[in-house]
Amino acid sequence: MAAERTRNIKRIGLQFAFWAVLGILLLTILQNFINISQTDQLSAYDDGWDDMSAFREDIKAMGVETKSLVSSPLLLADIEDPRNTTFIIAGVERDTLSFPQFDEDGFITIATEDGYSPSEVDAIVEFVDNGGTVIVLEDFGYAGSIGEAYGVRYSGYQLYDTNYVSELDYNYIWMCVQASPCGMNGTELDPATIEEHERWSSDVGEHPCAQFDGQSMTRSEAGVCSHHWVKSAGDLGRIEYNATYTMLLNNVTGLEIVPGVRGALKDVNVRAITSNQATVDVNGDGELWVSNEQTSETPDLWGQFNLSIEACASSSCDPEEGGRVFFVADGSALINAIYDYEGFNAGEYGKTDKFIPANDNRKWALDVIAESLMSTLEGEEGQPAENAMVSFDESRHPQNAILADSYNTVYFLLVYFTGEGLAMLALFVVLFITFEAVLLKKRDPEPWRHVFSIIYYGFGDANRYTYYAKTEKIRQVFLSKVRNQNGLTVEEFHAMSAKELVGLIQDPVLAKFAIEPGKYSLEQSVALVKRIKAWGRR
Amino acid sequence: MWTRKASFTFTGGIALILIGMMITNNQMMILGLTLITFIVVNSWVSGHGDIEVQRTLSADNLYKGDDLYVELLVTNRSNRRTQLLDVYDNIPHEMKLRSGLNQMRLNLRPGESARIRYVLRCPLRGHYSIGPVSLRVRNTFNLGVEDMYVDHHSDIVIFPQIKEVEEAFLRSRTPKMYTGATTLRTPGQGSEFYSLREYVPGDPFKNINWKAFARTGDLMVNEKCRDAVTDLYILLDSRDVARIGTVLKNPLEMGTVSAASLAAFFLKRRDSVALGIYGDGLAYLPPDTGDKQYFKILSSLAGVKPEGSMPLQAVTNSLSGRFSRGSPVFVISSCEGDGTVPAAVRDLVGRGHEVTVLSPSSIDFERLVSRIPRMSYEVLKLERQNRLTTLAGSGAQVIDWMPDMDLSQAIMQVRGY
Numbered sequence: 001m002a003a004e005r006t007r008n009i010k011r012i013g014l015q016f017a018f019w020a021v022l023g024i025l026l027l028t029i030l031q032n033f034i035n036i037s038q039t040d041q042l043s044a045y046d047d048g049w050d051d052m053s054a055f056r057e058d059i060k061a062m063g064v065e066t067k068s069l070v071s072s073p074l075l076l077a078d079i080e081d082p083r084n085t086t087f088i089i090a091g092v093e094r095d096t097l098s099f100p101q102f103d104e105d106g107f108i109t110i111a112t113e114d115g116y117s118p119s120e121v122d123a124i125v126e127f128v129d130n131g132g133t134v135i136v137l138e139d140f141g142y143a144g145s146i147g148e149a150y151g152v153r154y155s156g157y158q159l160y161d162t163n164y165v166s167e168l169d170y171n172y173i174w175m176c177v178q179a180s181p182c183g184m185n186g187t188e189l190d191p192a193t194i195e196e197h198e199r200w201s202s203d204v205g206e207h208p209c210a211q212f213d214g215q216s217m218t219r220s221e222a223g224v225c226s227h228h229w230v231k232s233a234g235d236l237g238r239i240e241y242n243a244t245y246t247m248l249l250n251n252v253t254g255l256e257i258v259p260g261v262r263g264a265l266k267d268v269n270v271r272a273i274t275s276n277q278a279t280v281d282v283n284g285d286g287e288l289w290v291s292n293e294q295t296s297e298t299p300d301l302w303g304q305f306n307l308s309i310e311a312c313a314s315s316s317c318d319p320e321e322g323g324r325v326f327f328v329a330d331g332s333a334l335i336n337a338i339y340d341y342e343g344f345n346a347g348e349y350g351k352t353d354k355f356i357p358a359n360d361n362r363k364w365a366l367d368v369i370a371e372s373l374m375s376t377l378e379g380e381e382g383q384p385a386e387n388a389m390v391s392f393d394e395s396r397h398p399q400n401a402i403l404a405d406s407y408n409t410v411y412f413l414l415v416y417f418t419g420e421g422l423a424m425l426a427l428f429v430v431l432f433i434t435f436e437a438v439l440l441k442k443r444d445p446e447p448w449r450h451v452f453s454i455i456y457y458g459f460g461d462a463n464r465y466t467y468y469a470k471t472e473k474i475r476q477v478f479l480s481k482v483r484n485q486n487g488l489t490v491e492e493f494h495a496m497s498a499k500e501l502v503g504l505i506q507d508p509v510l511a512k513f514a515i516e517p518g519k520y521s522l523e524q525s526v527a528l529v530k531r532i533k534a535w536g537r538r
Numbered sequence: 539m540w541t542r543k544a545s546f547t548f549t550g551g552i553a554l555i556l557i558g559m560m561i562t563n564n565q566m567m568i569l570g571l572t573l574i575t576f577i578v579v580n581s582w583v584s585g586h587g588d589i590e591v592q593r594t595l596s597a598d599n600l601y602k603g604d605d606l607y608v609e610l611l612v613t614n615r616s617n618r619r620t621q622l623l624d625v626y627d628n629i630p631h632e633m634k635l636r637s638g639l640n641q642m643r644l645n646l647r648p649g650e651s652a653r654i655r656y657v658l659r660c661p662l663r664g665h666y667s668i669g670p671v672s673l674r675v676r677n678t679f680n681l682g683v684e685d686m687y688v689d690h691h692s693d694i695v696i697f698p699q700i701k702e703v704e705e706a707f708l709r710s711r712t713p714k715m716y717t718g719a720t721t722l723r724t725p726g727q728g729s730e731f732y733s734l735r736e737y738v739p740g741d742p743f744k745n746i747n748w749k750a751f752a753r754t755g756d757l758m759v760n761e762k763c764r765d766a767v768t769d770l771y772i773l774l775d776s777r778d779v780a781r782i783g784t785v786l787k788n789p790l791e792m793g794t795v796s797a798a799s800l801a802a803f804f805l806k807r808r809d810s811v812a813l814g815i816y817g818d819g820l821a822y823l824p825p826d827t828g829d830k831q832y833f834k835i836l837s838s839l840a841g842v843k844p845e846g847s848m849p850l851q852a853v854t855n856s857l858s859g860r861f862s863r864g865s866p867v868f869v870i871s872s873c874e875g876d877g878t879v880p881a882a883v884r885d886l887v888g889r890g891h892e893v894t895v896l897s898p899s900s901i902d903f904e905r906l907v908s909r910i911p912r913m914s915y916e917v918l919k920l921e922r923q924n925r926l927t928t929l930a931g932s933g934a935q936v937i938d939w940m941p942d943m944d945l946s947q948a949i950m951q952v953r954g955y
Binding site: 415418427428431435438444445451452453458459468477478480529530532 | 540631633913
């Protein structure tokens with residue numbers, strides 16, 4: 001009983017240990033996925049000062065459908081019309097996890113993820129190859145894997161420029177989207193240094209909205225160019241387009257074109273650069289120590305750095321000729337506070353004592369959208385294409401609620417396991433095992449049946465059988481019979497002499513058996529027992 | 539609980555959805571979703587077990603081997619149909635289903651009733667309980683099953699069989715014994731007047747002597763003389779060793795039958811019968827007469843189980859002081875594994891009791907279930923005969939009761955060894 005109890009305790013202990021270890025492992029894995037954030041930012045569906053609701057509202061006002069991807073960019077493969085879709089990645093705030101996967105040669109490779117798994121990057125590349133437009137707004141996060149796909153690298157170091165907004169602080173810098181750097185005149189940007197967008201200038205190839213410049217129309221007729229529409233009289237207004245873009249960035253990093261690396265798109269161009277006096281805080285100590293040579297005393301860098309890079313399928317970057325990817329070195333370029341600076345300054349996103357200067361962030365972003373999604377059909381000029389859609393990547397924004405983050409995670413896992421090679425294989429194996437388990441383990445409740453069962457036996461002690469076949473036992477039984485037969489007590493019987501006993505027995509064979517101990521064969525014993533049985537009946 | 543069918547449907551549905559997602563096949567995903575939806579919708583259309591049951595038994599007490607008629611009335615007390623509802627009346631494994639079925643699949647309308655009738659044969663004595671009533675609710679396509687039960691029990695006592703005992707068999711060397719009812723000059727249950735006494739609360743009204751009340755003004759009751767030949771004591775051995783044999787044929791079973799039969803025989807003659815059952819401990823029923831005592835004795839015998847190893851000497855030491863002088867004592871024991879039996883019997887005989895030892899032959903019961911080597915068997919039998927001879931020598935009447943022998947036959951062979 002005690003041994004059984006000990007065994008039970010051990011069994012329960014082992015089971016507990018097994019489930020505890022399994023639970024810890026699961027929690028450890030889940031911890032990688034569910035990452036509750038204290039801040040909920042950069043979402044197109046929230047209207048905080050650090051979210052992007054104003055941008056999304058503008059897009060919707062253009063008549064363009066907006067959607068969000070909360071699971072994984074793997075779903076980009078399911079988009080029916082990539083040519084008329086723009087995918088916006090604003091802030092890649094968390095890393096991803098992926099299985100090893102098969103490479104082009106059929107070997108299994110283990111990828112070191114940086115925000116997006118190789119399959120997700122492949123899905124984005126494929127999307128762009130099919131004519132899609134991607135805007136990547138990122139600074140210190142996890143957009144490295146996307147950049148690498150196009151031969152672009154985020155330096156990840158904080159960048160400072162002399163073109164900063166003096167009434168705010170040195171973290172706010174101006175980015176002029178033009179070939180040469182713009183400059184400052186005192187505390188203001190020098191208008192003389194501001195040039196037109198390199199690609200959208202009238203000299204190279206105009207922006208599609210430029211064709212309506214100066215035309216009078218209603219706001220709805222302006223379509224995707226309605227952000228250039230200026231009201232004149234009644235419902236009418238006039239399109240006022242110009243190709244200069246002075247964008248305001250906050251806490252930026254530098255972008256590099258990786259030398260010697262051929263990305264997925266052949267034409268990679270720098271669209272905006274810093275001034276010549278920009279510096280990069282390489283060691284992140286908040287101090288800038290620079291010289292002509294990078295040493296341990298002067299670890300930081302100075303010079304001119306890239307702020308925006310555009311990768312296109314063709315040199316003209318015409319959406320009709322292939323997809324484009326816009327890299328900007330700031331994840332917060334389109335947040336409500338900067339994008340909708342008027343509303344922010346007016347306190348629409350909460351009371352503020354900081355006033356954001358006028359900027360062209362809105363114009364730039366909407367011009368990218370307009371160029372990408374404007375219909376190319378005759379008679380629909382200025383209007384969004386039939387399937388025009390802007391999709392926001394919300395999959396890499398941690399949520400501040402466990403349910404929301406769990407939902408995103410579950411959705412991510414679902415998409416991941418049904419979209420990526422080895423994960424699909426793993427899922428297939430799991431499904432197979434589950435089927436097997438159901439087949440083997442799942443039993444219907446037994447049908448009720450009355451069983452009449454009284455099969456029960458009480459056994460005697462079988463060990464005594466050999467004992468009762470021994471000569472000594474037979475002799476003892478015989479002597480008891482003699483004593484009983486003659487009505488003697490035990491004492492009287494023991495006091496008898498051998499001669500008297502022989503006289504009582506009156507059988508020479510049995511008398512000899514009673515008096516002379518000796519060995520008897522089985523046959524002799526049987527004969528003796530028969531004789532004893534018959535004795536006394538005469 | 540889901541059935542196997544439901545589990546397959548669900549797993550299949552999930553698999554189809556996931557594989558459909560993998561290969562971007564909408565039809566497959568829709569089929570999977572349909573399966574899942576089917577399960578979900580089906581779970582809404584389920585029955586219930588809100589029923590009332592009422593069980594009627596043909597008797598509360600039976601004799602071993604008798605038939606018991608059971609009727610179970612099942613009523614749906616809900617406002618909904620039960621849907622497919624399996625009803626199963628749990629009956630002890632020791633009872634055999636003779637006719638009918640103790641289960642039924644029903645689909646009752648609100649307020650509707652159904653009856654389940656079946657007959658049980660009760661081959662084993664004991665205290666039993668029929669119930670609870672198990673219910674199994676199934677939903678429409680047998681995808682979900684829920685088991686529940688109604689905690690409704692019916693208790694039943696199966697008494698040992700009563701065998702006819704011929705009076706002539708119970709002879710005694712003492713001619714005064716067993717000669718029929720005589721009146722004892724002691725108060726008790728009887729027919730003849732003994733004396734008048736004052737009324738005490740609890741006395742039956744029919745015993746009040748109204749004439750005496752009218753005369754004295756006090757309530758007086760008639761006391762009757764106790765009718766009895768004598769007190770009879772039955773000591774039944776229920777030690778663990780008494781289990782040897784088959785479930786239907788073993789020293790204990792035969793002992794209970796003989797104890798019940800003897801008690802019935804003597805109580806019928808208005809004798810007082812006492813019963814002592816020893817095994818794990820001693821259970822003693824003081825002498826008394828009448829149907830109530832008969833019922834008590836049968837109830838005690840119904841619940842006897844083989845356990846313990848109390849020696850007879852301990853029993854007689856404890857009880858002999860309470861035994862009426864000269865009263866007969868029946869010891870029902872295989873006498874196996876108890877060296878104190880001769881001394882105990884000698885002691886009882888010495889106190890003037892007429893001792894009869896009814897000894898089921900345990901060796902022969904053991905032979906029913908074990909292959910005992912012939913020589914060992916003969917020696918064991920010799921030893922047992924020695925033991926019975928010793929008892930007979932102590933002044934007891936000894937009956938060596940073989941398994942295939944009827945009780946009356948066994949009693950007929952009463953002899954002094």
